[in-house]
Amino acid sequence: MSNFRNFDKEGIVDKISKAAKELDFTNDIMGFIEQIISLSILLSNFDPPLSTTYRTIDEKAQDPSYFIATYFDTKDVYQALWVYRMVRLLARYVLLLDRFFEIRDDRYSWMAKRVRTSINKFLLNGNENHHLNYSIDYSLKQFYTFWKFEQIIKRRILGGFTFSYNEIRHFNLFKSSDASTIYASVLDAKLPSFNENVSLILHYNQAFLDLQDDWEDIVDDVQEDMPNVFVMAAVKDTPYKRIKNSSYESIRNMVLDRSDSSRASIIRLLNEYQESISNICIPDNFAFLKSLSDHYANTLRETFSANPNNMMINK
Numbered sequence: 001m002s003n004f005r006n007f008d009k010e011g012i013v014d015k016i017s018k019a020a021k022e023l024d025f026t027n028d029i030m031g032f033i034e035q036i037i038s039l040s041i042l043l044s045n046f047d048p049p050l051s052t053t054y055r056t057i058d059e060k061a062q063d064p065s066y067f068i069a070t071y072f073d074t075k076d077v078y079q080a081l082w083v084y085r086m087v088r089l090l091a092r093y094v095l096l097l098d099r100f101f102e103i104r105d106d107r108y109s110w111m112a113k114r115v116r117t118s119i120n121k122f123l124l125n126g127n128e129n130h131h132l133n134y135s136i137d138y139s140l141k142q143f144y145t146f147w148k149f150e151q152i153i154k155r156r157i158l159g160g161f162t163f164s165y166n167e168i169r170h171f172n173l174f175k176s177s178d179a180s181t182i183y184a185s186v187l188d189a190k191l192p193s194f195n196e197n198v199s200l201i202l203h204y205n206q207a208f209l210d211l212q213d214d215w216e217d218i219v220d221d222v223q224e225d226m227p228n229v230f231v232m233a234a235v236k237d238t239p240y241k242r243i244k245n246s247s248y249e250s251i252r253n254m255v256l257d258r259s260d261s262s263r264a265s266i267i268r269l270l271n272e273y274q275e276s277i278s279n280i281c282i283p284d285n286f287a288f289l290k291s292l293s294d295h296y297a298n299t300l301r302e303t304f305s306a307n308p309n310n311m312m313i314n315k
Helices: 002-021 029-046 052-059 065-074 077-103 106-124 131-158 165-175 178-190 196-216 218-223 229-234 240-244 251-256 260-278 288-306
Strands: none
Touching (some): 029 065, 052 077, 065 077, 065 288, 077 106, 077 178, 131 165, 131 178, 165 196, 165 260, 218 229, 218 251, 251 260
């Protein structure tokens, strides 16, 4: 049975290697996105999650950017797979603790501790960069301050406070700082061409993805009283208690259609992030990250424009 499993895994690695060699973002960004989606499926099959809970958590962290960055810089599919698995374990740990701090269910804390043990074991096996063990530990401890900050924002929302644009921007960038603080440290240890500018692009790209998550989670976040940038912007026009007391079907409409502040804040975030990214120089091996940045921003604009509440966003 083990020989069969090894053969099966080797077959998946061959498919991943072939898909990686065919990646091309220079001519057709939508074709590149389709290639990324196919690659993501192969990567998931290479190392499938152990349970339904892990599978749900992993779906929030399906970002093959770190695999692609490693492959483009090293042309070594096994090195890229190591980075992919390491980053996925780290993202799993962060998201489990994130869920724990949101609902205070000890099950998620217990699962996070188990993942942390797996991270330590994974670092000991096949990792010649021993300083990575210490830098990851330091990075994870740094990110704990976000969850404390998130609880402060939650208390302010429940207390009826409003938020300035700078506070909304800081919250979104702080939330997405796991990309630059934690996951980028893996690339820093492994890749010859990596520099801090690459880390900045990864940070902004995660900020775009977090905006997309907040867009999709507006109703759930209101029901659970969790910070959400769209809601944080909307309370300037509509008191949170009124949003909270709305029917399930009305919450999204209350946050988006009736809030000029929500529209203005998200428009400004998208434009500022893209402007910042355009001024950042990175090595050619990582140029695809800037193409992804534009795709994420444009997808957000299209999503908002297609929204029945007519949240139009013009660059």
